[in-house]
Amino acid sequence: MRDLPAPAFYKKEADALLRSHRLFEQSKPLKELMSHLKAELDEDFGHGLSHSQKVAIEAGAIVFVEGKNTPGPQIDHIMFKAHCAGLLHDTMRKHKDHAEKGATYARKALHFLGFPEKEIGEIAFAIACHEAFRVQETPCPMGPDAQGLADALYDADKFRWGPDNFAHTVWDMVSYARIPLPLFMTHYPRALEGIARIKETFRSQTGKLYGPEFIDIGLEVGKKLDAIIRNEFSPLLSKHTVPSHPTTP
Numbered sequence: 001m002r003d004l005p006a007p008a009f010y011k012k013e014a015d016a017l018l019r020s021h022r023l024f025e026q027s028k029p030l031k032e033l034m035s036h037l038k039a040e041l042d043e044d045f046g047h048g049l050s051h052s053q054k055v056a057i058e059a060g061a062i063v064f065v066e067g068k069n070t071p072g073p074q075i076d077h078i079m080f081k082a083h084c085a086g087l088l089h090d091t092m093r094k095h096k097d098h099a100e101k102g103a104t105y106a107r108k109a110l111h112f113l114g115f116p117e118k119e120i121g122e123i124a125f126a127i128a129c130h131e132a133f134r135v136q137e138t139p140c141p142m143g144p145d146a147q148g149l150a151d152a153l154y155d156a157d158k159f160r161w162g163p164d165n166f167a168h169t170v171w172d173m174v175s176y177a178r179i180p181l182p183l184f185m186t187h188y189p190r191a192l193e194g195i196a197r198i199k200e201t202f203r204s205q206t207g208k209l210y211g212p213e214f215i216d217i218g219l220e221v222g223k224k225l226d227a228i229i230r231n232e233f234s235p236l237l238s239k240h241t242v243p244s245h246p247t248t249p
């Protein structure tokens with residue numbers, strides 16, 4: 001898989017990513033939030049602190065790119081809110097309707113940490129509408145900045161459906177759920193189709209620009225793995241009916 005390119009986002013927006021990373025590392029409130037979260041986030045399901053940190057930093061970079069004309073201190077503060085939303089977005093990932101439940105949890109945690117009510121509302125809104133394939137029916141009542149924050153969180157989270165998915169997320173989820181390989185391979189073609197559909201859902205201009213490439217690279221990884229697994233484990237899989245992905249040679 002090393003022959004596949006890194007998504008252009010990392011090279012083209014390296015300055016935004018560096019700024020987001022530095023702000024994230026230097027923030028005392030984020031350190032406090034992370035220590036609060038360590039007890040809450042499970043690492044065994046592919047959506048723990050490492051996933052949340054990556055989403056946080058990339059959501060911060062997206063709001064920075066989107067807000068090129070916003071003054072420095074103001075954009076830094078929007079990035080901070082993106083970092084909070086990223087860290088908190090998947091606390092309820094193992095539950096049904098995890099986005100809404102995560103938003104409720106975020107409200108409580110941020111209230112406990114003394115955040116202003118307006119910021120709590122914006123961060124909770126972003127978390128509540130980050131789930132894939134759920135259409136947001138009304139625009140954000142808190143205005144365009146809050147909508148921009150929500151869009152950035154959604155897009156940074158869906159960037160993870162690219163190479164990251166097959167590098168670790170899916171394997172963590174399969175191992176957590178103890179799904180046997182033949183059963184997993186039965187669902188594989190439909191899973192790839194679902195991943196492809198996410199390309200149409202990116203929300204910010206930055207997400208629309210870079211997101212589809214993340215997904216295309218992820219799909220390439222997925223198809224190569226499909227071929228490798230079917231080759232390496234063919235005796236095990238042949239005992240079960242496992243349809244090949246149509247594009248797999």
Ligand SMILES: [Fe+2]
Nearest residue numbers: 089090093130
């Ligand atoms: Fe999520």
Ligand SMILES: [Fe+2]
Nearest residue numbers: 047089090157
């Ligand atoms: Fe997530």
